[in-house]
Amino acid sequence: MTVETDQPADTAGFAEDSRRSVTLRDAWTDYVNRLRGGDMGSLPAILGLVVLYIVFGLANDRFLSMLNQANLVIQAGSIIVLAMGLVFVLLLGEIDLSAGVTGGVSAAFTALAVVDHGQPWWAAILIGMLVGATIGFVIGLLVAYLGIPSFVVTLAYFLALQGVTLKLIGSGGSVPVRDEVLRGLSIKNVPTSYGWLIAGLVVVVYTAIALQRYRTQVRRDLQRPPFSLVVIRIVAFAAIVLGLTGALNRNRSLNPNFPIEGVPWTLPVVLVLLVLWTFVLGRTAYGRHLYAVGGNAEAARRAGINVRRIKVSAFVLCSTMAAVGGLLAASYSGKVSPSSGAGNVLLYAVGAAVIGGTSLFGGRGRALDAVIGGVVIATIANGLGLLNQASYINYLVTGGVLLLAASVDAISRRRRSAAGV
Amino acid sequence: MTQPLLELRGVNKSFGVVHVLHDVDFAVYPGQVTALVGDNGAGKSTLVKCIAGIYGRDSGDYIFEGQPVTVHGPRDVAALGVEVVYQDLALCDNLDIVQNMFLGREESRHLALDEATMEARARDTLGSLSVRTVSSVRQHVASLSGGQRQTVAIAKAVLWNSKIVLLDEPTAALGVAQTRQVLDLVRRLADRGLGVVLISHNLGDVFEVADRITALYLGRVAADVATKDVTHGQVVELITAGRSGDLGIAENPATATV
Numbered sequence: 165m166t167v168e169t170d171q172p173a174d175t176a177g178f179a180e181d182s183r184r185s186v187t188l189r190d191a192w193t194d195y196v197n198r199l200r201g202g203d204m205g206s207l208p209a210i211l212g213l214v215v216l217y218i219v220f221g222l223a224n225d226r227f228l229s230m231l232n233q234a235n236l237v238i239q240a241g242s243i244i245v246l247a248m249g250l251v252f253v254l255l256l257g258e259i260d261l262s263a264g265v266t267g268g269v270s271a272a273f274t275a276l277a278v279v280d281h282g283q284p285w286w287a288a289i290l291i292g293m294l295v296g297a298t299i300g301f302v303i304g305l306l307v308a309y310l311g312i313p314s315f316v317v318t319l320a321y322f323l324a325l326q327g328v329t330l331k332l333i334g335s336g337g338s339v340p341v342r343d344e345v346l347r348g349l350s351i352k353n354v355p356t357s358y359g360w361l362i363a364g365l366v367v368v369v370y371t372a373i374a375l376q377r378y379r380t381q382v383r384r385d386l387q388r389p390p391f392s393l394v395v396i397r398i399v400a401f402a403a404i405v406l407g408l409t410g411a412l413n414r415n416r417s418l419n420p421n422f423p424i425e426g427v428p429w430t431l432p433v434v435l436v437l438l439v440l441w442t443f444v445l446g447r448t449a450y451g452r453h454l455y456a457v458g459g460n461a462e463a464a465r466r467a468g469i470n471v472r473r474i475k476v477s478a479f480v481l482c483s484t485m486a487a488v489g490g491l492l493a494a495s496y497s498g499k500v501s502p503s504s505g506a507g508n509v510l511l512y513a514v515g516a517a518v519i520g521g522t523s524l525f526g527g528r529g530r531a532l533d534a535v536i537g538g539v540v541i542a543t544i545a546n547g548l549g550l551l552n553q554a555s556y557i558n559y560l561v562t563g564g565v566l567l568l569a570a571s572v573d574a575i576s577r578r579r580r581s582a583a584g585v
Numbered sequence: 586m587t588q589p590l591l592e593l594r595g596v597n598k599s600f601g602v603v604h605v606l607h608d609v610d611f612a613v614y615p616g617q618v619t620a621l622v623g624d625n626g627a628g629k630s631t632l633v634k635c636i637a638g639i640y641g642r643d644s645g646d647y648i649f650e651g652q653p654v655t656v657h658g659p660r661d662v663a664a665l666g667v668e669v670v671y672q673d674l675a676l677c678d679n680l681d682i683v684q685n686m687f688l689g690r691e692e693s694r695h696l697a698l699d700e701a702t703m704e705a706r707a708r709d710t711l712g713s714l715s716v717r718t719v720s721s722v723r724q725h726v727a728s729l730s731g732g733q734r735q736t737v738a739i740a741k742a743v744l745w746n747s748k749i750v751l752l753d754e755p756t757a758a759l760g761v762a763q764t765r766q767v768l769d770l771v772r773r774l775a776d777r778g779l780g781v782v783l784i785s786h787n788l789g790d791v792f793e794v795a796d797r798i799t800a801l802y803l804g805r806v807a808a809d810v811a812t813k814d815v816t817h818g819q820v821v822e823l824i825t826a827g828r829s830g831d832l833g834i835a836e837n838p839a840t841a842t843v
Binding site for chain 1: 659660663671673675676677678679680684688689690691693696697698700701704705721722723727728
């Protein structure tokens with residue numbers, strides 16, 4: 165690639181390069197410049213979420229009730245987890261169209277392990293994840309070593325795996341998920357005192373890590389944000405975590421004799437996965453290599469990275485996460501049916517990842533994107549459901565949102581390559 | 586003259602019936618810039634790929650620091666301390682300068698990447714090369730100009746204490762000011778004691794920074810001379826005709842076979 169832009173930066177000395185944005189103002193200018201250059205991140209998703217909340221809040225007075233909001237959190241859980249898995253393959257510029265039905269098959273295995281074979285919940289979950297990992301491994305081999313486009317491989321899996329679920333469950337039937345723990349993931353809540361305790365701990369740990377990191381950056385004179393920005397981030401983080409905990413810890417039951425309070429168990433599960441994958445993607449060599457392969461596979465290969473192994477591993481992680489997502493979906497609906505994970509499940513998850521800011525072209529994406537985008541998608545599904553619209557509207561809107569997100573992705577990519585940011 | 590860092594003796598290489606390299610001798614000396622010049626199809630790229638270990642040799646010796654070595658692939662060559670900076674730069678646009686310089690060789694503490702150490706080392710390396718063209722080491726490579734990218738690619742080679750750096754057409758796609766920066770950097774590399782090989786079509790660049798010139802003509806070494814001993818015109822003749830006065834291949838092989 166040849167970029168012929170003579171930049172005025174040529175005269176700036178490297179020895180005194182800008183190690184930090186000195187003031188909050190500089191940091192803000194930097195951010196605006198990045199936005200202009202097409203590096204939008206999750207901003208469109210957050211703005212979209214605000215708009216959706218206003219629209220649905222005005223259209224239906226039940227939308228903003230805590231009972232519905234807690235329900236939204238649980239609904240979002242399975243979408244988010246599936247989308248997190250997809251982030252790995254999207255990072256490489258690949259796609260896994262079978263992720264949804266992989267979740268369905270895995271959930272069928274889990275449910276049958278409990279119902280037919282009397283396995284304990286943890287063994288059943290492990291079986292489900294193992295099924296997912298195996299599916300991902302085979303897909304990865306076919307894509308990385310045989311060189312079939314992932315689009316084709318996973319389209320084949322999308323059909324074939326539905327057949328497997330059908331064989332396992334039998335047409336028209338369904339397997340109930342009645343296990344205390346599995347079903348409890350969706351319908352039970354963390355006791356309020358524990359909820360506060362965990363939320364407090366999370367805030368303290370985040371603050372400690374953020375401050376520690378800033379101290380290292382100052383001590384070794386590395387590039388760093390202004391301290392005020394670090395403080396703002398910590399305050400915002402604490403406000404979100406504690407605010408969410410507080411809201412969910414209030415009694416949201418309509419029946420005064422039967423209180424419902426506490427954070428649904430789905431939420432901590434999603435948060436643990438978010439922390440895990442954020443660490444893996446951002447702070448480990450493996451994560452770095454994923455980005456490198458997605459950005460420029462040839463450069464990664466020359467740098468000594470085993471590109472094929474990275475590809476296989478991404479598909480394994482994606483399908484394993486799909487298994488977890490399928491499990492959460494089964495826990496929410498209380499059953500696994502032959503159509504679990506089929507239909508629009510995958511579209512929701514891809515939409516979530518892309519709306520959150522993960523690029524379909526590879527090389528850009530975070531686990532957090534899946535969370536933000538997943539909340540947007542769940543909000544659309546939840547809000548439209550409350551409005552009692554005919555389901556064709558739901559399909560139209562979701563498809564439209566996915567197209568919109570992909571357009572934003574494509575346009576910002578063009579702007580990035582034009583502005584070179 | 587000092588001992589060469591790297592020497593290839595009597596290298597032959599054929600692709601099927603096409604005999605690309607004929608008994609090529611090539612030497613790289615520490616602290617010197619050796620320019621490898623030749624017309625299209627003269628065998629420059631093939632020779633570089635033989636040095637880089639991408640191609641094997643049909644015959645001939647690979648001698649590194651006076652010792653014959655066997656190389657089986659790019660990894661062996663990299664382990665010797667020979668880095669190749671290719672024309673199509675091997676950088677990832679979506680990563681920043683530090684991440685690119687350490688790609689595939691990241692520093693880790695426990696499980697996590699040691700970003701602080703990597704950033705400090707990258708800054709030291711760029712600083713030691715007096716690189717004054719990037720405003721921040723945390724800039725994404727996508728935002729760099731062609732010259733800056735070339736600079737990062739070269740600095741990446743230096744970071745790993747390479748002894749020899751091969752630069753394939755480093756200024757081919759650059760403007761005037763950027764070419765200037767890259768040539769300055771090439772000179773500084775040699776002044777640090779590295780052996781530098783500069784493959785270039787641009788004789789202006791070659792005469793500016795090279796200490797020695799090796800001219801290839803139809804897969805043979807036409808001349809291996811000190812830059813100060815030849816003129817611009819002589820080098821052009823060596824490239825186009827294989828000989829110039831008493832320099833070059835004694836009998837022109839292209840016409841000799843007719």
